[in-house]
Amino acid sequence: MSKFSWVIAGLLIVISSIILYNKVINPPYSAAARGPAKSRVLQVSGIVLQPIALENNILSSGTLVASDNVDLQAQASGTITRLNLQEGSYVKAGTLLVKLFDDDLQAQLKKLEALEESAVRTEERMKALLAINGVGQQDYDNALTQLKSTRADIDNCKALIEKTEIRAPFDGMIGLRNVSLGAYLTPATIVASLQKINPLKIDFSVPEKYAPEINKGDIVKFTISGFSKDFTARVFAIEPHVDEDSRMIKVRALVQNPDAKLLPGAFADVEVVLKRIEGALMVPTQAVIPNLRDKTVYVAKAGMAEARIVQTGIRNQSMVQITGGLLPGDTVITSSLLFLKPNLNLNVAIVPN
Numbered sequence: 001m002s003k004f005s006w007v008i009a010g011l012l013i014v015i016s017s018i019i020l021y022n023k024v025i026n027p028p029y030s031a032a033a034r035g036p037a038k039s040r041v042l043q044v045s046g047i048v049l050q051p052i053a054l055e056n057n058i059l060s061s062g063t064l065v066a067s068d069n070v071d072l073q074a075q076a077s078g079t080i081t082r083l084n085l086q087e088g089s090y091v092k093a094g095t096l097l098v099k100l101f102d103d104d105l106q107a108q109l110k111k112l113e114a115l116e117e118s119a120v121r122t123e124e125r126m127k128a129l130l131a132i133n134g135v136g137q138q139d140y141d142n143a144l145t146q147l148k149s150t151r152a153d154i155d156n157c158k159a160l161i162e163k164t165e166i167r168a169p170f171d172g173m174i175g176l177r178n179v180s181l182g183a184y185l186t187p188a189t190i191v192a193s194l195q196k197i198n199p200l201k202i203d204f205s206v207p208e209k210y211a212p213e214i215n216k217g218d219i220v221k222f223t224i225s226g227f228s229k230d231f232t233a234r235v236f237a238i239e240p241h242v243d244e245d246s247r248m249i250k251v252r253a254l255v256q257n258p259d260a261k262l263l264p265g266a267f268a269d270v271e272v273v274l275k276r277i278e279g280a281l282m283v284p285t286q287a288v289i290p291n292l293r294d295k296t297v298y299v300a301k302a303g304m305a306e307a308r309i310v311q312t313g314i315r316n317q318s319m320v321q322i323t324g325g326l327l328p329g330d331t332v333i334t335s336s337l338l339f340l341k342p343n344l345n346l347n348v349a350i351v352p353n
Contacts, residue, residue: 062204
């Protein structure tokens with residue numbers, strides 16, 4: 001046997017000895033009641049159940065997300081001739097950020113505009129001659145087709161020129177730029193990022209059983225590392241399906257961020273405040289004994305232990321809600337649970353809730 005196995009075996013023996021000593025040799029019975037089993041009195045602590053108002057809150061983890069987020073990329077290849085990108089600055093929608101070389105396209109556009117002027121004059125002359133039967137309908141149609149074709153070429157040239165420009169698609173904050181003036185740009189190159197950070201979104205998930213209790217317009221609270229104050233957000237969208245792996249529902253809320261201090265991607269601890277429960281019965285978590293098919297709580301009744309099968313609801317760090325099996329005024333045993341059994345005599349010390 002290895003040295004590690006010997007150590008494990010030794011620990012198991014020590015633990016078993018401690019349990020045996022506490023349960024058999026030195027159980028927590030009063031000194032005056034160590035006679036026959038029927039006369040033994042177990043010293044325990046307990047609480048008297050009192051209805052309280054319970055805030056039904058859900059704790060979750062969330063992530064801040066930009067309202068709009070895009071990587072700025074060109075639609076054409078070319079050399080950067082103008083760079084209007086100030087990192088970390090705020091820009092308005094439509095602002096020209098990057099301009100590529102387009103002298104050849106500008107020259108082609110001027111040529112097409114000259115052809116358009118000539119085509120317009122030709123079409124007008126043909127139209128006047130057609131009115132006095134000076135030309136045939138076919139001649140006029142040819143002139144009109146030439147004018148329309150030239151105008152289509154102009155529209156195409158203007159579209160190509162627009163592809164040499166990168167403009168802000170929405171109001172937002174410019175990130176770090178990855179190019180310099182004079183660099184050759186391709187559509188695969190990310191120039192910079194543009195993010196709309198006011199308002200922000202916060203994404204988080206809740207268990208599917210809470211889906212009926214969360215609605216659009218609900219207020220959620222959250223905290224961000226590095227900030228001492230709490231923030232609020234308003235739910236505006238709920239994913240209409242449950243994730244099959246996690247059995248969670250994704251929720252999205254809107255966060256006002258006028259001073260731009262909150263940044264996309266930040267981790268958030270989210271607290272969703274659901275309906276307030278009046279008259280809730282709460283017991284310490286350790287008082288609930290889980291069994292194979294149900295849960296049991298021991299109460300003191302007429303100085304004796306009585307087992308009650310209970311149903312549980314909301315939990316927090318130290319308490320659990322009892323939704324069935326107990327009544328206000330019941331005395332719930334909270335200590336020496338390993339020694340409890342039905343009809344055992346008890347000496348209960350009541351502790352405050």
